[in-house]
Amino acid sequence: MAASDERNKQEMKHLSDQELMRLIQAGDFSPASEIYDRYSSRIYNFAYRFLRNSEAAEDATQEVFVKMLKHASQFHGDAKLSTWLFSITANWCRDYLRKADNKAKEAEEVLYTLPTSAEDAPDRNLERRQDEAMVQRALSALTPEQREAILLSRYQGLSYAEIAQISGCSEGAVKTRVFRAMETLKKALAGDPRGGDRCLNAIS
Amino acid sequence: MSECDFMRESMPMLLTESLDPVRREHTHQHIEHCTACSDDWTAYQETWRVLEELPVVEVPARVKDRFLAQIAPPATLPSNVVPFTRRPALKWIAQAAAVVVIAGGSYFTGHRTKPVEIQRTPAQVTSVTPIGAPQSQFSIAESRVLPASLINPNIEGRPDIENVQFERASTNDEQITLAFDITSRVTVTGRPTDKSMVRLMRYVLENEDRLGPSRSRAIDWVKTTYSRPGNADPEIATALANVLRNDEHQGVRIKAVETLKTLQPSVGVSAADTRDALIEALKSDPNPAVRIKAVEALANLARTGAPLDTETLNTLRLKAGQDDENVYVRMKAAEALSNVKP
Numbered sequence: 030m031a032a033s034d035e036r037n038k039q040e041m042k043h044l045s046d047q048e049l050m051r052l053i054q055a056g057d058f059s060p061a062s063e064i065y066d067r068y069s070s071r072i073y074n075f076a077y078r079f080l081r082n083s084e085a086a087e088d089a090t091q092e093v094f095v096k097m098l099k100h101a102s103q104f105h106g107d108a109k110l111s112t113w114l115f116s117i118t119a120n121w122c123r124d125y126l127r128k129a130d131n132k133a134k135e136a137e138e139v140l141y142t143l144p145t146s147a148e149d150a151p152d153r154n155l156e157r158r159q160d161e162a163m164v165q166r167a168l169s170a171l172t173p174e175q176r177e178a179i180l181l182s183r184y185q186g187l188s189y190a191e192i193a194q195i196s197g198c199s200e201g202a203v204k205t206r207v208f209r210a211m212e213t214l215k216k217a218l219a220g221d222p223r224g225g226d227r228c229l230n231a232i233s
Numbered sequence: 234m235s236e237c238d239f240m241r242e243s244m245p246m247l248l249t250e251s252l253d254p255v256r257r258e259h260t261h262q263h264i265e266h267c268t269a270c271s272d273d274w275t276a277y278q279e280t281w282r283v284l285e286e287l288p289v290v291e292v293p294a295r296v297k298d299r300f301l302a303q304i305a306p307p308a309t310l311p312s313n314v315v316p317f318t319r320r321p322a323l324k325w326i327a328q329a330a331a332v333v334v335i336a337g338g339s340y341f342t343g344h345r346t347k348p349v350e351i352q353r354t355p356a357q358v359t360s361v362t363p364i365g366a367p368q369s370q371f372s373i374a375e376s377r378v379l380p381a382s383l384i385n386p387n388i389e390g391r392p393d394i395e396n397v398q399f400e401r402a403s404t405n406d407e408q409i410t411l412a413f414d415i416t417s418r419v420t421v422t423g424r425p426t427d428k429s430m431v432r433l434m435r436y437v438l439e440n441e442d443r444l445g446p447s448r449s450r451a452i453d454w455v456k457t458t459y460s461r462p463g464n465a466d467p468e469i470a471t472a473l474a475n476v477l478r479n480d481e482h483q484g485v486r487i488k489a490v491e492t493l494k495t496l497q498p499s500v501g502v503s504a505a506d507t508r509d510a511l512i513e514a515l516k517s518d519p520n521p522a523v524r525i526k527a528v529e530a531l532a533n534l535a536r537t538g539a540p541l542d543t544e545t546l547n548t549l550r551l552k553a554g555q556d557d558e559n560v561y562v563r564m565k566a567a568e569a570l571s572n573v574k575p
Contacts, residue, residue, distance in 0.1 A: 040560035048564045055553035055567030058304055065297055073292040087293060091300045098304060160286040182249055183284050189251055204246065211245045215273075215280040 046110035053101045072118050078180050079122045093117045116195045167217035175210035240270050244277045425464040438472040452488045460495040470496050474510035483520040494530040512548050521559040532569030
């Protein structure tokens with residue numbers, strides 16, 4: 030039985046997302062693990078950067094894959110599975126932020142994610158951590174819509190059309206959100222003194 | 234909006250390479266000649282680069298554990314514990330009988346994989362019509378009784394003579410008889426839909442392994458000819474179903490099921506025999522490639538919108554959820570089910 034499971038796991042690695050989803054739609058949940066392995070990192074990182082809360086990002090990741098199984102029949106295969114999963118994730122994150130008590134938690138967590146490298150000098154490590162914190166703070170200055178757009182565009186490499194589908198808005202609206210996000214980030218990160226105050230205000 | 238504002242709005246799309254070539258070229262040209270936009274562009278590039286400072290964060294392993302635990306079926310605990318007891322003699326006899334039944338069944342099933350045997354029906358010539366008469370019917374299975382005086386004494390070429398029988402021998406001056414089978418070269422021309430051609434093709438399909446070098450070649454020919462909507466014939470489908478059931482070569486069975494698939498739009502798997510052959514292949518063909526093709530043939534039917542009967546649906550459901558089935562067969566079965574119209 031264990032050998033059969035292992036063989037199935039290996040075979041599933043060769044199946045496309047659409048093929049795996051068809052199995053799930055037929056009531057077979059065994060491909061869930063394979064889909065999780067393919068997308069969990071992207072989903073978690075998106076939620077993590079969007080919510081700035083690792084605990085919430087863990088819940089989001091788990092819930093997204095449970096919802097994927099629960100609502101598998103709604104996936105028609107005309108969109109990419111990644112787009113559909115990011116739609117579920119973005120919805121979950123928006124709902125999370127909408128809840129009043131979560132808003133307070135939103136900016137609480139200070140995200141230092143860079144592993145400490147033994148080869149790097151302590152001052153270099155510190156510098157890298159500071160850079161990361163600076164970027165995270167700059168992202169915090171964005172509205173949730175802008176943050177969603179820039180995270181999907183810059184870190185997930187999605188097209189504007191895909192982001193529009195995920196965010197439930199027009200492609201034009203996505204372009205505007207990315208443009209405004211970049212303007213704010215540019216001011217915050219590229220040393221533009223006009224943006225620095227806004228950024229500091231937003232996180233204080 | 235000034236041209237510079239317009240260019241600035243294009244810069245994020247320039248970074249994500251989302252601009253069409255003409256606008257991209259235009260924006261680049263503007264940036265080259267406009268100092269303010271050039272500075273802005275440098276700042277955009279720097280910002281885009283700095284965003285890379287956020288590394289990919291590893292998902293904690295506990296998230297997957299929690300997810301898999303959440304979707305795992307609830308463990309069923311045994312409601313009672315059956316104590317070990319010595320099996321009664323009657324149970325041993327029942328099990329032995331079961332083994333006999335299974336062995337007998339396997340023997341029977343195994344013998345079904347033999348080539349199709351078609352009973353020979355000897356034909357008799359009742360009349361002889363001169364060659365060239367347009368309305369004459371020529372039987373390719375016939376026996377002739379001829380006096381030696383009608384046979385040309387010069388035997389030309391090297392005709393294949395088989396099954397020679399010396400039926401009467403005589404040392405005095407009486408009649409002697411020699412019987413044999415001789416193969417004549419017969420070229421038959423007609424439309425694919427002519428009943429004679431259909432019957433001939435059916436016979437060739439079911440007997441090609443005895444009559445010629447390759448049944449596979451016969452299937453290729455049938456596929457080319459009878460896949461055309463106007464030519465499809467239920468008898469051809471039946472012959473292919475027989476090949477699917479009985480041929481011992483998996484390559485031939487795959488070809489048979491593929492050809493059945495191409496015949497379906499016209500013939501329809503509603504022909505019970507054909508559908509049964511596909512279901513049989515899906516259930517018990519030892520080769521997964523044949524089973525995949527069988528599912529595809531059934532899926533093809535579902536895709537055309539034809540209603541599938543309960544047995545077909547049940548078989549597809551069974552295959553889609555069968556743990557020890559090849560994953561591609563399961564996936565194809567699931568795909569077929571997703572195409573079934575409610």
